[in-house]
Amino acid sequence: MNFELQYNDTKSNARAGLITTDHGVIETPIFMPVGTQGTVKGVHMTELKEDVNAQIILGNTYHLYLRPGIHILEQAGGLHKFNSWDRPILTDSGGFQVFSLSDNRKLHEEGAEFRSHIDGSRHMFSPEKVMDIQRSIGADIIMAFDECCPGDANYEYARKSLELTERWLNRCFERFNSTDPKYGYSQCLFPIVQGCVYTDLRRRAAENIAQKGADGNAIGGLAVGEPTEKMYEMIEVVNEILPKDKPRYLMGVGTPVNILEAIERGVDMFDCIMPTRNGRNGQIFTRFGTLNMRNKKWENDFSPIDPDANSYVDTLYSRAYLHHLIKVNELLGLQIASIHNLAFYIWLVKEARKHIISGDFTTWKSGMVRQLSNRL
């Protein structure tokens, strides 16, 4: 993987760059649709490419390890072959999912023992095992295995958690560096800055990670319950330290406004289930604000879903029709909302990139943040 930093905004820390992987290039800032179980819910691979314009998607180690299972993915020749997505893939390490199974997992120095949410079977994730699994999944970008500390953890808990995460990170790198990719294309490992909402922990974590010389670096453990302003503050603290010549990935964030604020603070990569999950619940994001499609006011609005038309669904279908589909719980409603929202998110980061390049990012961003907060 290679990262070329192409433009630095002069009035903020926003940047535009180009990531090159063996499965193609990614223009940053970028939003990555989440394909937890090897599929972005409700969206065909062809639609992801042609209608959503996704340049990279996510997979999830925890879910893919359980189903279809690593033996199947290895036989397939990796996830790209299995799900027919031939552009870049990033896999989350499963740390977040394992730690979400609060009653069903135990944490040791060695790793995390957990029970499957599907059949209760026992499993163990160690840093080494998670590296091996991600080698087998075959993502272009793989993530370190860490403890994702709750947003409201006290300092002592957060410090101990970070220390464990740092010891695990060393083991991740050791395993990663002593193993080869399985399918003939290269993979890279991103470490994850933890440290909860404590400035000194975040700084220490970022400094530790900065000297690892990784191909890219992630910021984790944010948007997990802490105040939004705290999140922005932590991003600033961390991005002062993380190398400027490597991409920075803010994990699991967020609303369109969160994304613009983070871009302004020097983040390059994003993923979030919000566009698909909220879409399935009837929330539609547009440049002029959000629409709750369940609202009766749309029942006879026969205008296009979004006149901006970032994807064909926006003008093919009307708001009244989408309202009907969502209200009667039809699959097509979920499909339309997912395509629309993903295409909107990707339009938004592409637009941010354009304005970074043209030099008016901060002005554009202020206007957008105001608009995006509207409820239509």
Next chain:
Amino acid sequence: MNFELQYNDTKSNARAGLITTDHGVIETPIFMPVGTQGTVKGVHMTELKEDVNAQIILGNTYHLYLRPGIHILEQAGGLHKFNSWDRPILTDSGGFQVFSLSDNRKLHEEGAEFRSHIDGSRHMFSPEKVMDIQRSIGADIIMAFDECCPGDANYEYARKSLELTERWLNRCFERFNSTDPKYGYSQCLFPIVQGCVYTDLRRRAAENIAQKGADGNAIGGLAVGEPTEKMYEMIEVVNEILPKDKPRYLMGVGTPVNILEAIERGVDMFDCIMPTRNGRNGQIFTRFGTLNMRNKKWENDFSPIDPDANSYVDTLYSRAYLHHLIKVNELLGLQIASIHNLAFYIWLVKEARKHIISGDFTTWKSGMVRQLSNRL
């Protein structure tokens, strides 16, 4: 609407024809995907056109009357405008749905009183009202309101039911003929032959309907619990009497084999929820038989879903991937299976048409019936 009978098979009663409506032409024999609530479940309108190659789809009067409601469809300018499907639409009259609400409906000479399955609200469908509703929905082909008699009804029940259906049919025609289409294109009314499994009732019903001079005629009340051979026998009885120069529509049927048998007996039009509903349950129809995608045997079969490739999903995705999606209950699994099965059904009737035209329909059909019965 106009029907041109283009070819008669010399060795059977199979026919090939051309239906012309104001929304385009339909080559028969044809299979019509079911869009109960104004959407074919899990399939975009673009996919229906380009990937499934649907020439006409169904809507359901009962469901559309309840949601979104006729006032919305009228404001939209009809169902075509509402759901963006600009090819022909046929609406089922809702008779079948109302009579399925066994505990929640009462039958009178005037019509059927029923309670909504959604909110328990009271409604009344009379032949006149159902004609008016279908005028408002704006389907190209609308269906008579009838009582759909259970497949195991005794003779006395079936006879009385048929008599009511015949009186209602007169009222349907009266109302239909005294009203105009609402949206500037023409609509036509198909009467429905009932009579359960009783030859003399079916014959009487067909004779009554034959002299109505309708643009097309339907056979209803089959595949509702009676033996399959009985169904074929009833089709033969009825098709001896129904006009040869008008299309014949067998309602709600059926498996691929049922369809070929009915084509051989002179049926031109079909609809069925089987390709979409069974698809959502993991059943895939192919030329070589059916596949149960839940079966573990597919978990590492990385070959295309169907090498015949009647639609792009067949070769883009593998059996192993579809198995995974269906097993983990992912939306994309339902979407792929629905597109595949619909494209297969439409390929099948198109192929039947080709063989009717080329004169080897019966030979081809015998081979297909054997293959289609396989379980792969």
